[in-house]
Amino acid sequence: MQIEVYKIETVDNSLTITLEAICDTFSSLLWDIEYYKCGSFEVYIAANPQNVEIFQTGRIVGRDDDSQYFGIIESVLINTDVEKGDYLTVKGRFLMCLLERRIIYPTYNVTAAKAYSEIMREVVMQNTMLNDGRKIPGLSLGTVTGDCWQQTTTLQISYANLMEWVYTICEKIGGTANIRLVKDTGEQYRMVFELSEGADRSIMQEDNPHIxxxxxxxxxxxxxxxxxxSVQKNFAYIFGQGKGDERKRTTYCEGAEPTYLDRYELYVDADDISETEQVEGETVPIPTEKYIELLKTRGSERLVLPxxxxxxxxxxxxxxxxxxxxxxxxxxxxxxxxxxxxxxxxxxxxxxxxxxxxxxxxxxxxxxxx
The missing domain is CATH 2.40.30 (Elongation Factor Tu (Ef-tu); domain 3)
Structure with missing residues (x-):
């Protein structure tokens, strides 16, 4: 197994990713893949002028035996020791961390049921691909696989951190998101944002071999x-816009309503969910029943399982x-x-x-x- 290091060069709205070096000699490597959050990596390698030149913050790290996960170097530490030698500790997270650099702005609103895959792709596109100043150069939409992404919902979201919101939705429906490198033309690469779902390989099914x-x-x-x-919250009281008794409100739980000692209540402040939306350039009120559905969606995202x-x-x-x-x-x-x-x-x-x-x-x- 070899470590690959890619160089990133940006000019205006364009990004060029090229393979800079291949390293097959290192002391240790940790490759931490996560399904519901951004994974990370750590490389421990001898410090010499060549490696110091290669392992720079902002560069991309991959493996020649892994085409799915690529990390971006976020920190480099040099330690010198007369007895143990000189070493570099290179740390970073996988490319999904690029979404952490954006918030969801302006407000994204869906009042008619839409597939989670469409919602996710539209929100990512709106905040990373359309506005010149907010673009993440070289990022494009990739494939969607998995039935979980065909579930539908209504929601309204604004000002949330983009990466955190993406993983909140992933954990809610059981899917995951990833950004990986794909070879483009010649020796250049591009980044693609993909959605997928794990397979059931347990003894509870017969479609796949059991693991x-x-x-x-x-x-x-x-x-x-x-x-x-102690951490669980299974019944939400959600309050939207309005004052006092006029404030829009509803409740949400999964399945049958929990009672007595099985009930763990949660207050959700959803004052940021607007009662209006833009339709063909005009500001119009959201019907009460649709607004209540938006509140329920927010409540569902705040529940916490044991x-x-x-x-x-x-x-x-x-x-x-x-x-x-x-x-x-x-x-x-x-x-x-x-x-x-x-x-x-x-x-x-x-x-x-x-x-x-x-x-x-x-x-x-x-x-x-x-």
């Missing part, structure tokens, strides 16, 4: 599980299931700890830290209950 991590199969090296119900997390070490060189061939981040799998009689028949792989150092390759996944 089971178990101490009985010797592919589950360690296992931990934690649950925290926090569950399961972290494990799995066999990196297991030939039964090969990471990024047989299963991927975002997929649903089955985790079993036979010795303690624990079974998680359908659990989502939401993160994977892939490590490379002098001891070889390691895989540290993070799971979340479906």
């Amino acid at each position: 089971i991590f178990s101490d009985a199969y010797s592919n589950l090296l360690s296992f931990s599980y934690a649950e925290d119900s 926090k569950t997390a399961s972290e494990s070490d799995i066999a990196a060189h297991n030939t039964q299931y090969v990471y990024n061939r047989d299963y991927f981040v975002g997929d649903y799998v089955t985790v079993q700890h036979q010795r303690f009689g624990m079974m998680q028949p359908q659990i989502q792989l939401i993160g994977m830290i892939e490590g490379f150092d002098q001891n070889g390759r390691s895989l540290t996944p993070t799971f979340k209950e479906a």
Whole structure:
């Protein structure tokens, strides 16, 4: 496996991305892929004039065996030591972090049901591709895969951080977003924004081969599980615009209304959701029933499920299931700890830290209950 470093050059609204260097000698690499948030990477490499010249902030880092994830260097630290030698610590996040540089402006409003894929692409385009001063050069819209993105909704959003809002929607519907490099013409590359969904490979379905991590199969090296119900919020009171008793309001919950000790209430201030919209250049009021639906959508985005997390070490060189061939981040799998009689028949792989150092390759996944 080799590290690739790409140089970025911007001239006005155009961006040129070219492969600058290939590095196959490094002390360690951490490649942290996340499904519901922006992933990150860290390279630990000998500090010499050549590497200092190559690993500069603002450049893109990739791997020759990974065509999906590319990071942008955000920090470089040089440490010198007479005994241990001189080293660079290069850190950054994957290209989705570029969206963190924008907020959603002006207000984006949908009062007629529209697919989440259309909403997501329109919001990203509006804030990164249309206005010259706000453009992220070289970024274009890519593919959409996964049924979750065909769900429809109504919503109104403004002033939120673009990257954070994207991941909020992803976690709500079960999809993910990514920006990757695609070879364009000659030796140049461009960035594409894509939406996708993980596959179900658990024992709860029969369409795909089952992926089971178990101490009985010797592919589950360690296992931990934690649950925290104190953070959950499952019933929202949402208040929109207006004064006092005239303020528009509604409630929202998933499924049957929780009661008694099962009820965890949440107040949502949605005063930023306007009661008017622009239609063919004119400002017109939003009908009350449509405005209430906008409030419910905001409330649904603020609910918090009980926090569950399961972290494990799995066999990196297991030939039964090969990471990024047989299963991927975002997929649903089955985790079993036979010795303690624990079974998680359908659990989502939401993160994977892939490590490379002098001891070889390691895989540290993070799971979340479906």
